[in-house]
Amino acid sequence: MSSNSSDDNSDSSKASSSSQKSSSSVHSVEVSHEPINLRAHQPYIAGYARSNYSGCRECQEDIPKDSLRLGRLVADARYDGYTPIWFHFNCFFKKFQPRTTGDISNFTLMRYEDQKLIEQKVQNHSRRRQAPISSFLVEYARSGYSTCLWCDRNIPIGSVRIGRNDENSDTPLLIGTPIPRWFHINCFARCRQKIGFGSNRSAPEISGFEDLKRFDQQVLITKLPPLNENRRTSVKNEYGAEASSSESLSFSSDDYSSLEESLASQSNLMYSYIDNLVKLKSSELNALLEDNGYDLSSMSDDRVDKIYALADAMAFGTLRSCPKCGDQIIFRIAGFICVNEVCDYTTSLPARCPFFVNSWLKNKYQFLEEYQYVRRDRVMPKTQYGCESYYPVRGTRFDPGEQLRLLLLGVRKKSRRRARRRSSYWSRKTS
Numbered sequence: 001m002s003s004n005s006s007d008d009n010s011d012s013s014k015a016s017s018s019s020q021k022s023s024s025s026v027h028s029v030e031v032s033h034e035p036i037n038l039r040a041h042q043p044y045i046a047g048y049a050r051s052n053y054s055g056c057r058e059c060q061e062d063i064p065k066d067s068l069r070l071g072r073l074v075a076d077a078r079y080d081g082y083t084p085i086w087f088h089f090n091c092f093f094k095k096f097q098p099r100t101t102g103d104i105s106n107f108t109l110m111r112y113e114d115q116k117l118i119e120q121k122v123q124n125h126s127r128r129r130q131a132p133i134s135s136f137l138v139e140y141a142r143s144g145y146s147t148c149l150w151c152d153r154n155i156p157i158g159s160v161r162i163g164r165n166d167e168n169s170d171t172p173l174l175i176g177t178p179i180p181r182w183f184h185i186n187c188f189a190r191c192r193q194k195i196g197f198g199s200n201r202s203a204p205e206i207s208g209f210e211d212l213k214r215f216d217q218q219v220l221i222t223k224l225p226p227l228n229e230n231r232r233t234s235v236k237n238e239y240g241a242e243a244s245s246s247e248s249l250s251f252s253s254d255d256y257s258s259l260e261e262s263l264a265s266q267s268n269l270m271y272s273y274i275d276n277l278v279k280l281k282s283s284e285l286n287a288l289l290e291d292n293g294y295d296l297s298s299m300s301d302d303r304v305d306k307i308y309a310l311a312d313a314m315a316f317g318t319l320r321s322c323p324k325c326g327d328q329i330i331f332r333i334a335g336f337i338c339v340n341e342v343c344d345y346t347t348s349l350p351a352r353c354p355f356f357v358n359s360w361l362k363n364k365y366q367f368l369e370e371y372q373y374v375r376r377d378r379v380m381p382k383t384q385y386g387c388e389s390y391y392p393v394r395g396t397r398f399d400p401g402e403q404l405r406l407l408l409l410g411v412r413k414k415s416r417r418r419a420r421r422r423s424s425y426w427s428r429k430t431s
């Protein structure tokens, strides 16, 4: 798959290097207006349980077939891609706090009402971006080897260090316990808001505080006071508590509600096909895709991904190949990209042609018999991209204001480069 015809590599790399200059091309104009990164890695995934046998990693109970489930995508060493670890809808949000729905793979492919359920949870979480108090701990450094996440300097053995458990990286999911990221006291005090130790929190709440010497307790109390009322209201604004609640209620805006209306009816239309396409055998799904000129070898092997691609084609038309390199175009996040990893083509309005159904499939399935191609444009949601990139920036100096969050969620991954490979757009295992 990765050795996909080496001879067109040279062409497409030429295409991508020239793309920045050629503003005369219609497509590169579109690209430059694209507000979100359609190729971004998404750490989470939404889906419907395909059987009754997938378990929730949080509560260990089964997830009923067809129910909405959410997962964390973890890099899988056994093959080149990501594997989801699944959770019940509610269990997922106990554990994770995606910042935007753009961090959730397949979000825009869920049923409209389920998109709204997810959106609501994500908004609630981003409004109160406090980490649970149980995430924090304080102790005397047991070795001299830990490094402060804020200043990147060593924490001497025996000195007081404050940690925040890193629940969002892959490691705790794989080994079962969260790993603390350590800070000097002064450094922690400086960045407390950023890492979710909010204004109402105080030092004695931190686990391990009781075990410190009286003197060190006093130091902590002085350095980490609960912030005063004035400060608190300004913090509230900073987190958008008031601002975002009025924003999210801006349904009165005509533009917004008409966009939501079209998204809802579009989702219904796609699911009218999806609910029928699930009855097809895999060979029949492949036949439909191939008859319409889709390149199966460069698409996801996953049955559900094929169904999503076919529902898109039936509702809006068969996707033509990439105008830059001729490779397959696929839907991702809130737009379309070329599967070729060296081609930078992205668009929100891809070229399409009528969807074709061959006669033996028409004879077999009534919904295909009744199908009639209607030309429509697929409406894109205003998904915000805010990926909780969990790639580390460790060892590099950074602007503390901007990057700490990335660091916190970060864990060093050998597979860092792998994430950018094209296979990562879809290769996942399913259960």
Ligand SMILES: [Zn+2]
Pocket (backbone or CB within 6 Å): 056, 057, 058, 059, 060, 061, 087, 088, 091
């Ligand atoms: Zn659960």
Ligand SMILES: [Zn+2]
Pocket (backbone or CB within 6 Å): 148, 149, 150, 151, 152, 153, 183, 184, 187
């Ligand atoms: Zn430090």
Ligand SMILES: [Zn+2]
Pocket (backbone or CB within 6 Å): 322, 323, 324, 325, 326, 327, 338, 339, 340, 343, 344, 345
């Ligand atoms: Zn291309």
